[in-house]
Amino acid sequence: MSDILHIVGGGMAGSEAAWQAAQAGVRVVIHEMRPQVGTFAHKTGNLAEMVCSNSFRSDDSEQNAVGLLHWEMRAAGGLIMASADAHRLPAGGALAVDRDPFAETVTARLMAHPLISVSYEEVTALPDDGHWIIATGPLTSPGLGAAIQAETGAEALAFFDAIAPIVHFESIDMDTAWLQSRYDKGETEEERTAYINCPMDKAQYNAFIDALLAADKTEFHEGETAGYFDGCLPIEVMAERGRETLRHGPMKPVGLTDAHRPTDKPYAVVQLRRDNALGTLYNIVGFQTKMKYGAQTAVFKMIPGLENAAFARLGGIHRNTFLNSPTLLDSQMRLKSRPHIRFAGQVTGVEGYVESAAMGLLAGRMAAAEILGRPIEAPPFTTAMGALVNHITGGAEAKTFQPMNVNFGLFPPLEDARGGRRGRKERYKGYTDRAKEDWQAWLAAST
Numbered sequence: 001m002s003d004i005l006h007i008v009g010g011g012m013a014g015s016e017a018a019w020q021a022a023q024a025g026v027r028v029v030i031h032e033m034r035p036q037v038g039t040f041a042h043k044t045g046n047l048a049e050m051v052c053s054n055s056f057r058s059d060d061s062e063q064n065a066v067g068l069l070h071w072e073m074r075a076a077g078g079l080i081m082a083s084a085d086a087h088r089l090p091a092g093g094a095l096a097v098d099r100d101p102f103a104e105t106v107t108a109r110l111m112a113h114p115l116i117s118v119s120y121e122e123v124t125a126l127p128d129d130g131h132w133i134i135a136t137g138p139l140t141s142p143g144l145g146a147a148i149q150a151e152t153g154a155e156a157l158a159f160f161d162a163i164a165p166i167v168h169f170e171s172i173d174m175d176t177a178w179l180q181s182r183y184d185k186g187e188t189e190e191e192r193t194a195y196i197n198c199p200m201d202k203a204q205y206n207a208f209i210d211a212l213l214a215a216d217k218t219e220f221h222e223g224e225t226a227g228y229f230d231g232c233l234p235i236e237v238m239a240e241r242g243r244e245t246l247r248h249g250p251m252k253p254v255g256l257t258d259a260h261r262p263t264d265k266p267y268a269v270v271q272l273r274r275d276n277a278l279g280t281l282y283n284i285v286g287f288q289t290k291m292k293y294g295a296q297t298a299v300f301k302m303i304p305g306l307e308n309a310a311f312a313r314l315g316g317i318h319r320n321t322f323l324n325s326p327t328l329l330d331s332q333m334r335l336k337s338r339p340h341i342r343f344a345g346q347v348t349g350v351e352g353y354v355e356s357a358a359m360g361l362l363a364g365r366m367a368a369a370e371i372l373g374r375p376i377e378a379p380p381f382t383t384a385m386g387a388l389v390n391h392i393t394g395g396a397e398a399k400t401f402q403p404m405n406v407n408f409g410l411f412p413p414l415e416d417a418r419g420g421r422r423g424r425k426e427r428y429k430g431y432t433d434r435a436k437e438d439w440q441a442w443l444a445a446s447t
């Protein structure tokens with residue numbers, strides 16, 4: 001019998017990792033702290049509990065990146081998807097799940113697997129040897145969080161996210177916006193033009209502030225704010241502190257000249273910074289927010305240049321323990337400083353049930369392959385799995401790293417010359433066709 005794989009955390013990622021490794025023939029122990037030690041969000045002792053909404057989002061595998069991730073997980077025999085499909089609720093094109101039977105099914109199937117056992121205990125130290133996957137999620141217990149931080153350094157493990165909205169570059173109107181770093185700073189042309197700038201006159205700025213103040217906001221969950229600090233205030237809170245606060249903060253217009261109207265001095269400027277190596281995604285600098293998603297779309301489209309913005313993800317601030325994965329993890333999701341430990345799930349800086357389960361699936365397969373003496377490569381980043389793992393372990397900007405949902409902005413552009421001129425529908429179909437073929441080839445080569 002091969003070595004044992006220990007998995008800390010039996011949530012979305014840990015459950016899927018355990019299933020994949022056991023199906024490959026590896027003995028697995030899941031260490032789960034609930035029900036002995038709880039979190040403010042979990043309510044049961046079940047594995048794979050859905051802590052909030054009951055949606056796995058879009059199930060469209062041709063036109064939607066999360067639907068594609070569903071498809072890839074199903075093709076890999078994923079337990080989370082099989083259990084979600086078994087307890088599907090009517091929800092149009094989305095995959096909504098009957099949460100309690102779903103979690104009960106995942107728990108029962110894991111417990112019934114001859115190679116899997118569950119040890120109900122909190123793990124509070126990083127193991128010195130063996131094969132481990134840490135999948136303790138956004139609410140990693142404080143004891144283990146401290147142990148991880150002692151290993152990675154304080155800067156590399158965050159306890160709250162502060163997510164600014166991310167926009168697809170192709171949807172920004174560059175006849176209104178322009179490229180320039182403040183005061184043209186930088187050694188190279190690339191650095192001097194690192195930001196996209198969107199100008200506002202006084203009337204536009206005032207209308208924007210009014211919309212921010214009036215927008216619907218979400219509240220923190222009870223117990224969620226413990227440890228929250230003032231360093232990453234939502235923009236609407238800054239606006240509440242005074243109409244001019246944003247103009248002296250993230251929207252300050254100094255050191256910038258409107259390339260299209262050089263003699264007009266903008267009253268305020270919204271800046272966007274490149275978010276991935278591909279240059280397909282830009283985040284709106286300093287625009288973390290707790291506005292509801294519908295309100296965000298409406299308010300951010302008031303920014304000149306972003307009228308037709310397509311958002312790869314919207315902003316948010318949550319209690320969320322996550323690593324600076326681009327600096328800490330290798331492409332196999334191993335901690336570079338302790339390669340016998342992998343991380344998986346939301347703690348790696350992906351966001352959402354599906355993405356977390358997906359990273360569990362990959363970590364489980366990679367760990368099992370290593371234990372069985374036939375290591376596998378990470379999947380190509382033309383697949384949804386590969387695009388996501390490539391983003392968190394290298395493609396994302398480490399300095400500004402924040403949790404990410406899967407989206408087509410993470411995929412390499414289509415190779416054929418017509419790619420750029422295709423309509424969106426045809427392009428997305430091109431991405432998903434390519435991904436399915438490449439995912440099947442990777443599965444065949446790695447099993």
Ligand SMILES: Cc1cc2nc3c(=O)[nH]c(=O)nc-3n(C[C@H](O)[C@H](O)[C@H](O)COP(=O)(O)OP(=O)(O)OC[C@H]3O[C@@H](n4cnc5c(N)ncnc54)[C@H](O)[C@@H]3O)c2cc1C
Nearest residue numbers: 009011012013033052053123136137141345346352353356
């Ligand atoms: C309040 C809140 C609301 C959310 N709402 C949504 C939503 O609506 N939709 C969505 O897609 N995502 C949502 N998320 C994100 C969601 O948590 C993740 O998408 C998903 O659950 C992450 O999967 P995971 O396996 O990484 O972590 P989890 O599913 O949280 O699993 C981690 C497991 O590790 C256990 N654990 C923690 N520390 C230890 C330890 N030291 N020792 C042993 N076990 C430990 C926990 O008990 C838990 O079972 C929400 C998160 C929070 C905090």
